[in-house]
Amino acid sequence: MSARARLATPQGRAAALAVVDIVCDSAQELEDSLTKLGIHRLEVGQVRLTSLAGVDKGLAIRWSPGFAQLTPHGGVAVTDALLAAIRGSGIAIVDEVDPQTAYPEARSEVEARALAALAHAQSPLAVDLLLVQHDRWRTNVREHDADATESDRRLNYLLEPPLVAVVGPANVGKSSLLNALAGRELALTADMPGTTRDHVGAAIDLGGLVVRWSDTPGLREAAGVESEAIGVARRLIGSCDLLIATGDIESGDPRIVLDREPDLTVALRADLGEPDWATDASVSVKTDDRVGDLVRLIRETLVPSGVLASNEPWKFWTQSQ
Ligand SMILES: Nc1nc2c(ncn2[C@@H]2O[C@H](COP(=O)(O)OP(=O)(O)OP(=O)(O)O)[C@@H](O)[C@H]2O)c(=O)[nH]1
Ligand SMILES: [Mg+2]
Numbered sequence: 001m002s003a004r005a006r007l008a009t010p011q012g013r014a015a016a017l018a019v020v021d022i023v024c025d026s027a028q029e030l031e032d033s034l035t036k037l038g039i040h041r042l043e044v045g046q047v048r049l050t051s052l053a054g055v056d057k058g059l060a061i062r063w064s065p066g067f068a069q070l071t072p073h074g075g076v077a078v079t080d081a082l083l084a085a086i087r088g089s090g091i092a093i094v095d096e097v098d099p100q101t102a103y104p105e106a107r108s109e110v111e112a113r114a115l116a117a118l119a120h121a122q123s124p125l126a127v128d129l130l131l132v133q134h135d136r137w138r139t140n141v142r143e144h145d146a147d148a149t150e151s152d153r154r155l156n157y158l159l160e161p162p163l164v165a166v167v168g169p170a171n172v173g174k175s176s177l178l179n180a181l182a183g184r185e186l187a188l189t190a191d192m193p194g195t196t197r198d199h200v201g202a203a204i205d206l207g208g209l210v211v212r213w214s215d216t217p218g219l220r221e222a223a224g225v226e227s228e229a230i231g232v233a234r235r236l237i238g239s240c241d242l243l244i245a246t247g248d249i250e251s252g253d254p255r256i257v258l259d260r261e262p263d264l265t266v267a268l269r270a271d272l273g274e275p276d277w278a279t280d281a282s283v284s285v286k287t288d289d290r291v292g293d294l295v296r297l298i299r300e301t302l303v304p305s306g307v308l309a310s311n312e313p314w315k316f317w318t319q320s321q
Contacts, residue, residue: 003033003091007083008069008160010318015074017058017239020082022091027065034060034068036089042068045186047199047214049231053085059235063203063212071239109144110137113317117159125208125303126158129314136313144315151307152315157241159316161203161210162302165236168246168254170194170218173268173285177246178202178215180285181295187215194218199232206295209303214240219257242302253277263301266294 008019024030027044034042037053039060047061056072063069072082087093099112106112111134118130137144148156166174170193178187178200187200200215214236217229237243237260245262247254248269255265255277267275267282270289274282281297283290 003029004094005083005086005091006094007079009074009079011079012076014076017071017235018074018079018082020070020072020079020086022068022070022086024066030062030066030068033089033091034062036091037070037086045200045202047201047232047236049228049235052082053089055082055085059232061201061212061214063201067203069212071235106134108134108138110134110313117316121159122161122203122210123158123208124205124210125308129155129158129308130316133314133316136311140311140313142313142315146315148315148318151310151312154303154307155314156316157211157303158209161212162241163212163214163236163239164242164244164298165214165216165240166244166246167216167219167233167237167258167262168268169251172218172246172248172251172254174218174246175200175215176285177268177283177291178204178213180288180291181206181213197229199229199236206299209299211242211298211302219254242298244298247275247277249273249275251275264297 003024006021008021009015022033024033038051042048042060042062044062044065047059049057050060052058052070052072056078058070058072061069072078083093099116100106100109103112103115106115114130114133121130168174175187175189175196179185179189182202182204186202188195196215196217202213203210204213216233243260243262244264244266245254245258246266246268248267249272255262264280267279269284270282271284271287281294283294285291
C-alpha cells in the first residue's frame with residue numbers, strides 16, 4: 001500500500017491542535033512523503049517545529065521508520081488546508097471506510113467496527129478487548145450513540161497511543177530512562193548537562209500499552225534562549241496526555257519550574273539517594289531497581305486496570321465514523 005494520511009483528531013471541530021498521522025510501509029516512502037510536504041531529513045525519533053507544507057508551523061515527529069505525525073494548529077480552516085496540501089502532494093487521505101462494507105462477514109455493526117479498529121490498533125492490549133466487544137454489546141444495555149465515558153476515553157489510548165512528555169533538570173537520567181524502557185539506545189546519554197539538545201520521540205510498549213514517549217532537553221538556564229527548544233517543549237507540555245516531572249537527589253523539586261502540575265513526579269538515579277521532595281515513584285536504571293513498578297504506574301495512570309478488567313461495553317469509535 002502506498003503512503004496514507006489520516007486525521008487522528010475529530011474532523012470539523014476546532015481544537016488547540018490537530019494531529020495528522022502519516023503512515024507508510026517503508027522508511028524510504030515516508031521520507032519521500034515528508035519531503036513532498038517540505039519536511040526534509042526527519043530522522044526516526046526526531047521532533048521538529050517546522051513549516052508543514054507551507055500551511056502552518058507545527059511539530060513534525062517521526063515516531064518510527066514508517067510513522068510520523070504532524071500537529072498543526074487545530075482550527076478547521078488550517079486543518080482542511082493541510083489535508084488538501086497532503087492530498088495535492090499525492091498522499092492518499094484515508095477516511096474511515098464504512099466498517100460493514102469493509103467487513104461484510106462481521107456478525108454485527110460493533111464487530112465490523114472492531115475489525116476495522118484492529119487494523120490500526122497500536123497496543124497489544126487492544127486486541128483481546130476488541131474481539132469481545134460484539135458479545136459485550138449484545139449482552140449489555142447500552143445505546144450505540146451514547147456519549148463516550150471516561151472509561152471509553154481511557155481504553156481509546158489502546159488505539160491511539162497517548163503522548164507522554166518527560167521533563168526535568170539536565171543530567172538527571174531522563175534519556176537513560178527512555179533507553180531502559182525501550183530496551184535500546186534511542187537517546188544519547190552522558191554525564192554532562194545538556195546532552196539532549198533536541199527532543200526525541202519514540203513509540204514504546206509499556207507492558208502492552210504503546211505510548212508516544214517524548215524525551216526533552218533538560219530545563220536549564222542556558223537552554224532558555226533556545227526558542228525552538230522552548231517552543232517544542234511548550235507544545236508538548238500543553239498537549240501531552242501525561243506529564244512526568246523528573247529529578248534526582250541533587251536537582252531539587254522539578255515541579256517548581258513548571259507552569260502545569262505534572263501527572264507524575266519521579267525520582268531518577270535513586271541509587272545515588274532518595275530526594276527530599278514528594279515523589280510518586282523512584283527508580284534507578286543503573287541497578288534496574290523499580291523500573292517495572294514505574295512502567296505499571298504509568299500504565300495504571302493512563303489506563304487503570306479496573307477499566308481494563310471491566311465487562312462494560314467499550315465505545316471505541318467516534319460518532320462520525
Ligand atoms: N547512578 C546512576 N546514574 C545514572 C542513572 N541513570 C542515568 N545515569 C547517568 O546519569 C548521566 C546523565 O544521564 P542522561 O540520561 O544523559 O540524563 P538526561 O537527564 O537525559 O540529561 P540531559 O539530556 O543533559 O538533560 C549519565 O552519565 C548516565 O549514565 C541511574 O539510574 N543511576
Ligand atoms: Mg537527555
